[in-house]
Amino acid sequence: MAKTIFITGASRGFGKIWAEAFLKRGDKVIATARNTESLNDLVAAYGDAILPIQLDVNNRDQVFAAIEQAKQHFGTIDVLINNAGYGLFGTIEETSEQEARDQIETNVFGLLWVTQAVLPVMRAQGHGHIIQVSSVLGIVTLPVLGLYNASKFAVEGLTExxxxxxxxxxxxxxxIEPNGFATDWAGASAASTTPMDVYEPVKAAFQAGLTDDIFGVPEATADAVLKLVDADNPPLRLFLGKVALPWVKQVYAGRIAEWEAWDEVASAAHGK
Known part of the structure; x- marks a missing residue:
């Protein structure tokens, strides 16, 4: 049965790939972007099945208006995919106040506003599926992406x-928690802090770890997302890619070992 999908950040990368995958199989798509000209090819190919909406997710009033427009146009919103967001590259010390606020504003508050706007629609329908695009970096961390890590940790807690x-x-x-994929997330879509020379060794080590084999093929994710949307009992968490699970298992083994090593101290702190 065809579904109506509202997807943010649909101008490029995962958002556009997934929007087209839904359209190809006959779903209706509300595709939002800061610049809807990037969606002209999908409009030309799929006509009335796609409703492009210009949207800045940081503008809460605009978000609520977009959800209302989508509801009025298609009559229902079965699935929300909160995909809008970007990465900020730079160490914690390098990050300016405005850069930090902008990162959290888009990745956390933007996602929150869209979620809040769609909930009344889905409650009235008695059904719906909200899919938040997080990252494996919402579970484990990498240096040089501290504010991005923090934003995705926030998305994880909010969504759970x-x-x-x-x-x-x-x-x-x-x-959805992807590992690295060969999109332009780290290129044109990214922002960077003003560098400090003292952190060059940290950044060099980070770059050295970014080998081609750890990056997945973006187009290969479409089938997994379709299966997630179609599942009768969808999971709370879904990794995308083969790097995420082994990495998380390794990190969590270390975390548990450390917690256990300090459990006597922790238990004594309970006081009774």
Missing amino acids: TLATEVKGFGINVSL
Whole structure:
């Protein structure tokens, strides 16, 4: 059965790949972007099946208006995919106040506004699926991406809580957690801080670890996203790529070992 999908950040990368995958199989898509000219090719190919909307997710009033426009146009919103966001490259010390605020504003608050706007629609319908595009960097971290890591950790906590709050309304909630993929996320879509020479060794080590084999093929993710959307009982969390799970298992083994090593101290702090 065809679905109506609202997807943010659809101008390029995952957003555009997934929007086209939905359209190809006969779904209806509301595709948002800061510049909708990037969606002209999809409009030419799929006509009335796609509704492009110019949207800055940082503008809460604009977000609510876009959701209302989508609801009025197609009559329903079955799936929300919160994909809009970007990466900020730079160490913690290098990050300016404005750069930090902008990163959290888009990646966390933008996602929050779209989520809040769609919830009344889905509650009234008695069904829906909210999919938040997080990252493996919302579970483990890398240097030089501290504010991005923080934004995705926030998305993880927000979304896990949301899932417990809206299940009774018939609304499913999922997190997509990709490892690295060969999109322009680290290129034209990214922002960078003003560098400090003292951190050059840290950045050099970071760059050395970015070998081609760790990056997945973006187009290969479409089938997984279609399966997630179609699942009767979708998971709360879904990795994309083969690097994420082994990495997370290794990191969590270390975390558990450290917690256990300090458990005597931790338990004594309970006081009774």
